[in-house]
Amino acid sequence: MRVLIPIDGSECSKAAVDYIKERPWNKDDSFLLVHVVEPIPVDIGIAYIPAAYTPDEGAAFTQSEALLQVVLGDLKSVLTNQIDTKVIAGPAKAEIVDLAQEWKADLIVMGSHGRKGFNRLLLGSVTEDVMKSAPCSVTIVKSAHCSKSE
Amino acid sequence: MLLNLLSAPKTNLRSLTNMKILISLDSSSSSQRAIDFALSRPWAEDDEFLIVSVVDVDRGDMSMASAMTSPNKTFNSEAERIVSEAKELLHNYLPQHKLETRCLSGPIKQAIIECAKNWSADLILLGSQGRQGLNRLVLGSIAEEVLRDAPCSVQIVRRKFSRREDQS
Numbered sequence: 001m002r003v004l005i006p007i008d009g010s011e012c013s014k015a016a017v018d019y020i021k022e023r024p025w026n027k028d029d030s031f032l033l034v035h036v037v038e039p040i041p042v043d044i045g046i047a048y049i050p051a052a053y054t055p056d057e058g059a060a061f062t063q064s065e066a067l068l069q070v071v072l073g074d075l076k077s078v079l080t081n082q083i084d085t086k087v088i089a090g091p092a093k094a095e096i097v098d099l100a101q102e103w104k105a106d107l108i109v110m111g112s113h114g115r116k117g118f119n120r121l122l123l124g125s126v127t128e129d130v131m132k133s134a135p136c137s138v139t140i141v142k143s144a145h146c147s148k149s150e
Numbered sequence: 151m152l153l154n155l156l157s158a159p160k161t162n163l164r165s166l167t168n169m170k171i172l173i174s175l176d177s178s179s180s181s182q183r184a185i186d187f188a189l190s191r192p193w194a195e196d197d198e199f200l201i202v203s204v205v206d207v208d209r210g211d212m213s214m215a216s217a218m219t220s221p222n223k224t225f226n227s228e229a230e231r232i233v234s235e236a237k238e239l240l241h242n243y244l245p246q247h248k249l250e251t252r253c254l255s256g257p258i259k260q261a262i263i264e265c266a267k268n269w270s271a272d273l274i275l276l277g278s279q280g281r282q283g284l285n286r287l288v289l290g291s292i293a294e295e296v297l298r299d300a301p302c303s304v305q306i307v308r309r310k311f312s313r314r315e316d317q318s
Contacts, residue, residue: 001191018166019166019303022165022166022167023166023167023169023194024192024193024194025192026191026192112303128294128297128298131293131294131297131306132294134308135308135309136308136309137187137305137306137307137308137309138305138306138308139273139303139304139305139306140297140303140304140305140306141303142300142301142302142303142304
C-alpha cells in the first residue's frame with residue numbers, strides 16, 4: 001500500500017506521524033511525506049514574496065526540507081519501509097489531491113486540523129477538502145491535543 | 151518554528167498500539183469496502199473491533215410490503231445479517247481478536263457518533279458514500295458528518311482495496 005502523509009508542522013500533523021509510527025504496516029507498504037508550501041495570502045497583510053518560494057533555494061523550501069528531514073528521521077527510527085519526501089508549492093488541497101493521484105496513493109493519513117494560531121475552521125477545511133476530493137482512502141487522525149481548541 | 155514539531159508533548163489519550171476500531175456498515179458497496187480494507191491490512195495484536203449497522207427507519211428505499219408493515223423487524227434482520235456476515239469474515243482473518251457486533255437505530259450519523267463515544271472508539275472505519283449516496287451532492291454526506299463530529303480518528307475507505315495492490 002502507498003501511503004501519502006501531508007505534513008504542515010502542526011500538532012495535528014504530529015498526531016498523524018505518531019499514528020504512522022505506532023500502527024502496524026506491511027513490509028512492502030511505502031510512504032511519501034509531503035509538505036506543501038502555500039503562497040502567503042495577501043489578505044492577512046503580508047505581500048507574496050516570490051523569491052522565498054523558489055524551489056531549491058527559497059527560504060520556504062529550505063525550511064520545508066528541514067521539517068521533512070526531521071519527520072523522516074523520526075519515522076525511520078521505527079520503520080524499515082521505503083519512505084520518501086517531497087516539497088511542493090501551491091494551494092494545499094489541490095496539490096495534495098493531485099499528488100495522491102499522480103503517486104497512486106492508496107491512503108492519505110493526515111491530522112484533523114492544520115497549523116495553530118489561524119482560524120481553526122479555515123485550516124480544518126484543507127483536511128475536509130482533501131477528504132472529499134481524494135482519489136483514495138483517507139485516515140483523519142484526531143488526538144486529544146489537536147481537537148482540544150474548541 | 152516548524153521544528154517544534156518533535157518537541158511537542160505526546161498527548162494521545164490512549165495508546166495507538168491497542169485501538170478500539172468501530173466499523174460502520176450498511177448494505178452498500180462502499181460499505182463493503184470498509185470491511186475489505188479491514189480484511190487486507192495488518193492490525194495490532196490488542197486491537198478490538200466493534201462492527202455496527204444502523205437501522206434508520208426513515209429510510210425510504212425499500213418499498214417491500216414487509217418493510218411497510220413491520221419496518222423494525224425487516225430492517226433489524228437486514229442489519230443483523232450485515233454485521234454477522236462481517237463478523238464471520240473478520241473472525242476468519244483475525245481469529246484471536248476481540249470482535250463485537252451491534253445493531254443501532256436512529257439517524258445514522260448520530261447513532262455512529264453516540265456509539266463511538268459510549269464504546270470509547272479510537273477509530274471509526276467507514277465506506278465513503280453510505281446508502282444515501284445517490285448523487286454527487288449527497289455523496290459521502292454521512293462520512294463527512296461523521297468525520298466532523300467524531301470524538302476519534304476516522305478512516306474513510308474509498309476505492310476497492312485488494313491484496314493485489316499490496317504486492318505491486
